[in-house]
Amino acid sequence: MKVIxxxxxxxxxxxxxxxxxxxxxxxxxxxxxxxxxxxxxxANLTTGLxxxxxxxxxxxxxxxxxxxxHDVILETCIPNMHIIPADTWLERVEVSGALAADRYSHERxxxxxxxxxxxxxIIDTPPSLCxxxxxxxxxxxxxxxxxxxxxxxxxxxQRLSLFxxxxxxxxxxxxxxxxxxxxxxxxxxxEAFLRVIEQTFPGKLLQAKVRRDIAVSxxxxxxxxxxxxxxxxxxxxxxxxxxxxxxxxx
Numbered sequence: 001m002k003v004i005x006x007x008x009x010x011x012x013x014x015x016x017x018x019x020x021x022x023x024x025x026x027x028x029x030x031x032x033x034x035x036x037x038x039x040x041x042x043a044n045l046t047t048g049l050x051x052x053x054x055x056x057x058x059x060x061x062x063x064x065x066x067x068x069x070h071d072v073i074l075e076t077c078i079p080n081m082h083i084i085p086a087d088t089w090l091e092r093v094e095v096s097g098a099l100a101a102d103r104y105s106h107e108r109x110x111x112x113x114x115x116x117x118x119x120x121x122i123i124d125t126p127p128s129l130c131x132x133x134x135x136x137x138x139x140x141x142x143x144x145x146x147x148x149x150x151x152x153x154x155x156x157x158q159r160l161s162l163f164x165x166x167x168x169x170x171x172x173x174x175x176x177x178x179x180x181x182x183x184x185x186x187x188x189x190x191e192a193f194l195r196v197i198e199q200t201f202p203g204k205l206l207q208a209k210v211r212r213d214i215a216v217s218x219x220x221x222x223x224x225x226x227x228x229x230x231x232x233x234x235x236x237x238x239x240x241x242x243x244x245x246x247x248x249x250x
Contacts, residue, residue: 001113001116001118001119001120001121002119002120002121002141002142002250003113003120003121003122003123003139003140003141004120004121004122004123004140004141004142004143004144004176004250005123005125005133005136005137005139005140005142005143005144005173006018006019006022006122006123006124006125006143006144006146007125007133007136007137007143007144007145007146007160007164008125008127008145008146008147008156008160009127009128009129009156009157009159009160010127010152010156011127012148013127013146013147013148013181014146014148014181014182014210014216015124015125015127015146016040016044016045016048016124017048017181017216018144018146018179018181018210018239018242019036019045019122019123019124020036020045020048020049020225021216021225021226021227021235021239021242021243022122022144022239022242022243022246023036023078023081023120023122024078024081024225024227025225025227025239025240025242025243026081026119026120026243026247027078027079027080027081028078028079028227029240029243030243030247031080032080032119032120033080033117033118033119033120034080034081034082034118034119034120034121034122035073035081035082035083035084035116035118035120035121035122036049036076036081036082036083036084036121036122036123036124037059037083037084037121037122037123037124037136038053038058038083038084038085038086038124039059039086039090039123039124039125039126039132039135039136040086040090040124040125040126040127040132041086041087041088041089041090041091041126041132042086042126043085043086043087043088044124045083045086045124046083046085046086046087047220047223048220048223049076049077049083049223049224050076050077050222050223050224051074051083051085051223053085053086053087053088054087056072056074056085056087057071057072057085057087058072058084058085058086058087058089058090059072059084059086059090059093059109060087060089060090060093061089062084062112063093063099063105063108063109063112064093064096064097064098064099065097065098066097069084069112069113069116072084072085077223077224077228078225078228082118090132093131093132094106094131094132094135105131105135106131106134106135106138107135107138108135109135109136109138109139110135110138110139113139120250123136123139123140125137129159129160129163133163134163134167137163137164137167137171137173138167138171138173140173141173141174141250142173142174142175142176142249142250143164143173143174143175143176144176144177144178144179144246145157145160145164145175145177145178145179145201145204146178146179146181147178147179147180147181147197148180148181148182149180149182149183149184149187149189149190149193150193154193154196154197154200157178157196157197157200157201158200161175161200161201175201175204176204176246176249176250177204177205177206177245177246177249178197178201178204178205178206179206179208179209179210179242180197180205180206180209180210181209181210181212182210182211182212183209183210183211183212184211184212185211206242206245206246207245208238208241208242208244208245209238209242210235210238210239210242211234211235211238212235213226213233213234213235213238215229215230215233215235215236216233216235218230226239227239227240
C-alpha cells in the first residue's frame with residue numbers, strides 16, 4: 001500500500017480536485033483499490049463527492065481512539081474508491097481529548113493506516129503547515145505538491161519545501177512530484193515560474209499539466225469526478241495523463 005499526501009501552502013491550487021481525480025482515475029482506469037481521506041476541515045473533497053460533512057464522521061473520532069477506522073469509511077459513486085469524510089471537528093482535533101496529552105500525537109495517523117486493505121491511500125491536507133498536514137506527511141510515503149503558475153503559489157512552494165524536508169529527515173517521506181493546475185500554455189511568465197519550481201523541487205515537476213476547464217467546477221455540482229460528467233473534456237484527459245505519470249513514480 002502506498003500513502004500519498006496532496007499538499008499545498010495556499011488555497012486555490014486545485015489540491016482537492018487533484019486528490020479526487022487522481023483517486024478516481026486510479027480506480028476507474030488502473031483498477032486500484034483507493035481510499036481518499038479528507039483531512040481538511042473545509043471538507044471540500046467530501047462535498048465534491050456528494051456527501052454532507054455535517055452528517056458524517058471524520059477521522060477525528062478515530063484519532064481520538066473513540067471509533068475504529070472502518071466505521072468512518074464510506075463507499076463513493078466510483079467502484080473501488082472509498083472516502084473518509086471531513087468535518088469541522090478536525091480543525092482543532094490535536095488539542096482535545098486523548099490527543100492533547102499525547103506528545104507523539106502527530107504519529108497516530110501513520111499507525112492507524114498501517115493495515116488497511118488498499119493499493120493507494122490519498123490524503124487531502126489543509127492548505128497550511130499545521131498539525132494535520134504534519135500528521136499526513138509523517139503517515140505518507142510521498143507527497144504530491146500542487147501549485148498554479150502565479151506568484152503567491154510559487155512563493156509558498158519554498159516554505160512548503162522546507163517543511164517537507166524537515167519531516168523527511170525524521171520520517172523518510174519524499175516528494176513524489178509537483179503538479180501544475182490552471183495551466184495556460186501561452187502564459188507570459190511560464191518560464192520564470194517553471195524555473196522557480198525547478199530550483200525549489202529539482203527534477204520533481206511533472207510533465208502532465210492540468211488546464212483550466214469549467215467542466216471541473218460543473219462536476220462538483222453533481223458530486224462526481226469529471227470522468228463521469230464530462231469524459232471528453234480537456235481536464236479529463238489531463239487528469240488521466242497526470243495519473244499515469246504519477247503511477248510511473250510510485
